[in-house]
Amino acid sequence: MPAQARSSxxxxxxxxxxxxxxxLLVPRRSVAHIKxxxxxxxxxxxxxxxxxxxxxxxxxxxESGDSFRIAHDGLTLISACARTPFALVRIEPSMMxxxxxxxRIAERFWSWWAGLCVETTLRGNL
Numbered sequence: 001m002p003a004q005a006r007s008s009x010x011x012x013x014x015x016x017x018x019x020x021x022x023x024l025l026v027p028r029r030s031v032a033h034i035k036x037x038x039x040x041x042x043x044x045x046x047x048x049x050x051x052x053x054x055x056x057x058x059x060x061x062x063e064s065g066d067s068f069r070i071a072h073d074g075l076t077l078i079s080a081c082a083r084t085p086f087a088l089v090r091i092e093p094s095m096m097x098x099x100x101x102x103x104r105i106a107e108r109f110w111s112w113w114a115g116l117c118v119e120t121t122l123r124g125n126l
Contacts, residue, residue, distance in 0.1 A: 022090075022091055023045070023088055023089070023090050023091075024078070024088070024089045024090075024091055025086055025087075025088055026047075026049065026078055026079065026080045026086060026087045026088075026089060027080060027085070027086045028080050028082060028084065028085050028086060029080075029082075030079065030080065031077050031078070031079045032077070032078040032079070032089075033075060033076075033077060034070070034075070034076040034077075034078070034091075035074075035075055035076075036073040036074065037070045037073075037076050037091075038070055038071065038072055038073045039069060039070065039093065039094045040069070040070045040091055040092070040093060040094065041067060041068070041069050041091070041092045041093070041094040042062070042067065042068045042069075042070065042078070042089050042090070042091055043066075043067045043089065043090040043091075043092070044062045044063060044064050044065065044066050044067070044087065044088070044089055045064065045088040045089065045090055046064055046084075046086070046087060046088040047064060047080055047081065047084035047085075047086060047087030047088060048061065048062060048063045048064065048080070048081040048083070048084060048087060049061075049062050049078050049079060049080055049081065049087045049089060050078075050079050050080075050081055051068060051076065051077070051078050052076070052077045053070060053071065053072050053074070053075075053076045053077075054072060054073075054074030054075045054076065055072040055073075055074050056071065056072060061081070069094055
């Protein structure tokens with residue numbers, strides 16, 4: 001692209017400081033910057049976005065309902081496509097979340113209880 005053409009392109013406003021498990025509203029002609037977002041899951045709730053990752057040779061177009069996992073640390077740019085006034089993107093960590101302690105204890109108790117009942121039934125049938 002010639003230098004003269006580059007200087008005529010308006011600079012885009014930046015949306016920064018993305019927090020985890022948040023909705024990100026990206027207005028048309030804005031760019032969201034995610035730094036070191038490896039393994040974050042992006043879910044497009046409304047609109048469509050163009051996504052570019054540092055370290056990747058391919059860009060990605062995501063429509064409403066699509067999901068994408070950021071594969072590399074570095075800078076990831078998300079911009080709303082021109083055909084929608086804004087895009088709404090939900091950002092979540094993609095790691096497994098441990099169930100609450102109460103649920104884990106209940107699951108183990110019921111597993112133990114079911115095993116005890118089966119054992120008692122088998123002993124009675126022998």
